[in-house]
Amino acid sequence: MRRYVYRGIFGVVGLVFAWWEGLHPWPSDPAHVSILTAIIVMFVLAILVGRRHQRMSSRAWLSRTWASIRRPTQRPPLYLFGTVVWVMLVLAVAGWDFRSFLLELHSLPTLSYLIGRVSRFATGRSILVAAWLALGAFFVAGNRVHLAPKGGRTSSPPRDAADREQLP
Numbered sequence: 001m002r003r004y005v006y007r008g009i010f011g012v013v014g015l016v017f018a019w020w021e022g023l024h025p026w027p028s029d030p031a032h033v034s035i036l037t038a039i040i041v042m043f044v045l046a047i048l049v050g051r052r053h054q055r056m057s058s059r060a061w062l063s064r065t066w067a068s069i070r071r072p073t074q075r076p077p078l079y080l081f082g083t084v085v086w087v088m089l090v091l092a093v094a095g096w097d098f099r100s101f102l103l104e105l106h107s108l109p110t111l112s113y114l115i116g117r118v119s120r121f122a123t124g125r126s127i128l129v130a131a132w133l134a135l136g137a138f139f140v141a142g143n144r145v146h147l148a149p150k151g152g153r154t155s156s157p158p159r160d161a162a163d164r165e166q167l168p
Contacts, residue, residue, distance in 0.1 A: 014133045022126030035129075042136050 017038065024031040056064075068079070093111070100108040118124035 010137070014137070015130060018126045018130035018133060021129045022122040022124075024125075038133065 017034070021031065021034055024034070068074075096108070097111045099105075100110045115128065119128055
């Protein structure tokens, strides 16, 4: 129950912040300072929310990630497929933006041009900031709390058959 109260409070604070941010014209000092403040607050929340709510320690997670990078063929095919899809998506978006920027094609606008068309209005800025905060909250908190075992993180990472083959 307490978890939902905290989420509600953070949700309301986020919406009020997004509304307040939308009131400022974009190229203004208060707008820049408040966004910088939001970034710092998200990093602090990431540390506080993640503390003792992870399945494994950060060191164990990093070692498993590094092992996966060194030996990608030992991961299940679904992991490799997901990685390839995300890399292709990021490269496609970056390529689209880079090409339209270099060629200055108005038929193929840059991402900053499209976002600028939305963010020039106070409501558009508020919606973009709210979406940015929601996406940040998802990545910061994610499912850490739901995945945590009772009593905090475990001393050793959970291992399945693929992990036993991969880790020493």
